[in-house]
Amino acid sequence: MIFATGGVIVGGWNFVWTAYGATWLVLAGYALSLWWRGRKEAR
Amino acid sequence: MPSGYIPGALGLALFVVLVAAAKLAGGKVRDNWEHGIGLYGLGLFLWGQYSGLFVAPREAMMGDVGRILYVHVPAAWISMMAFTWAFAGSFGSLMLQAPQQLPKILGATGAGGALGIAAAVALDGTPRKLAAFFGVLLVLAFLECLVLYLGHRFFGWDADSADHFAESSTETGIVLGLLLLFLGAVFAKPTWGTYWTWDPRLTASAIMVLTFVGVSLLRATVSDPDTRRSWVSVATVIAYINIPITYMAVKWWRTMHQLQSTPNTLDSDMTFWLRVNAWAFLFLAMWFVARGWRIAAARAAAEAPPPLPPAREVAR
Numbered sequence: 262m263i264f265a266t267g268g269v270i271v272g273g274w275n276f277v278w279t280a281y282g283a284t285w286l287v288l289a290g291y292a293l294s295l296w297w298r299g300r301k302e303a304r
Numbered sequence: 305m306p307s308g309y310i311p312g313a314l315g316l317a318l319f320v321v322l323v324a325a326a327k328l329a330g331g332k333v334r335d336n337w338e339h340g341i342g343l344y345g346l347g348l349f350l351w352g353q354y355s356g357l358f359v360a361p362r363e364a365m366m367g368d369v370g371r372i373l374y375v376h377v378p379a380a381w382i383s384m385m386a387f388t389w390a391f392a393g394s395f396g397s398l399m400l401q402a403p404q405q406l407p408k409i410l411g412a413t414g415a416g417g418a419l420g421i422a423a424a425v426a427l428d429g430t431p432r433k434l435a436a437f438f439g440v441l442l443v444l445a446f447l448e449c450l451v452l453y454l455g456h457r458f459f460g461w462d463a464d465s466a467d468h469f470a471e472s473s474t475e476t477g478i479v480l481g482l483l484l485l486f487l488g489a490v491f492a493k494p495t496w497g498t499y500w501t502w503d504p505r506l507t508a509s510a511i512m513v514l515t516f517v518g519v520s521l522l523r524a525t526v527s528d529p530d531t532r533r534s535w536v537s538v539a540t541v542i543a544y545i546n547i548p549i550t551y552m553a554v555k556w557w558r559t560m561h562q563l564q565s566t567p568n569t570l571d572s573d574m575t576f577w578l579r580v581n582a583w584a585f586l587f588l589a590m591w592f593v594a595r596g597w598r599i600a601a602a603r604a605a606a607e608a609p610p611p612l613p614p615a616r617e618v619a620r
Contacts, residue, residue, distance in 0.1 A: 280376065281372075288588060
């Protein structure tokens with residue numbers, strides 16, 4: 262839920278959590294991919 | 305607030321210590337040193353993300369939505385940084401095709417850079433700007449060649465290892481660049497009322513990511529290793545031209561995207577938490593690139609043809 266009062270945005274935590282969640286997901290996913298590919302190449 | 309540079313200075317000092325330890329100790333330390341910098345980055349990341357969500361003050365106009373700043377801006381900075389590493393790796397790969405020429409190139413770029421800077425000091429107006437531009441460019445080329453020379457001499461860098469570094473940096477830059485575009489869209493909706501607009505900064509950022517995706521596709525489609533290395537290096541150097549354009553787009557074409565924030569335009573608490581998150585992204589990116597560099601080198605070694613038999617066996 263988001264609305265603006267007097268030019269100031271109020272709320273919008275759903276956007277904040279989406280942004281942070283996507284960041285954590287992408288960084289963790291990429292780290293896991295590197296770990297997995299590293300193990301594969303080591304074999 | 306303490307200086308936001310302290311976590312970065314500590315991390316960079318740790319990086320130097322780890323690289324030195326890897327060089328001196330060899331063995332397992334040499335093969336795993338980057339985990340130290342990765343763990344440091346992870347610690348900073350957890351601290352920075354928690355603080356960005358719950359400790360940093362609300363932005364004056366955007367309210368809590370402004371907290372997206374602490375992931376969006378580091379993703380932008382560090383994706384450009386990773387593409388800069390890719391450029392440095394590709395330029396290095398081209399230079400290291402003839403490493404014996406490096407001392408001459410060092411002399412030429414050093415002298416040219418000094419001349420350009422001296423001319424910039426002596427001249428005025430447009431000639432001064434031109435002299436400063438080319439002087440700084442040559443000084444940067446000199447510094448890169450110096451790093452390459454030292455890397456070649458003390459760490460055995462060659463054209464292939466520089467290319468593997470560029471490959472890994474490009475991949476990291478693309479991952480962070482795609483994240484940047486997504487975060488930008490999520491940030492734009494509550495603040496601009498739309499997920500996407502053809503603003504020059506947004507368009508240049510999208511072109512930046514797509515161009516490096518193209519470089520990666522080129523790498524995947526050329527089978528001969530030497531041709532691939534040369535073509536991809538040239539393509540990366542050309543693709544990099546868009547990075548300064550992307551960075552400067554908000555100054556050159558003023559539309560929707562705001563100008564770069566500075567410590568003068570940002571609350572000191574917000575500056576601190578922004579820097580903590582940026583350092584976290586940087587050290588995590590360093591871990592990504594180091595791991596990717598090892599993977600690229602191992603894959604190239606596995607793909608290399610077996611060595612030829614000794615000459616005597618061939619004669620028999």
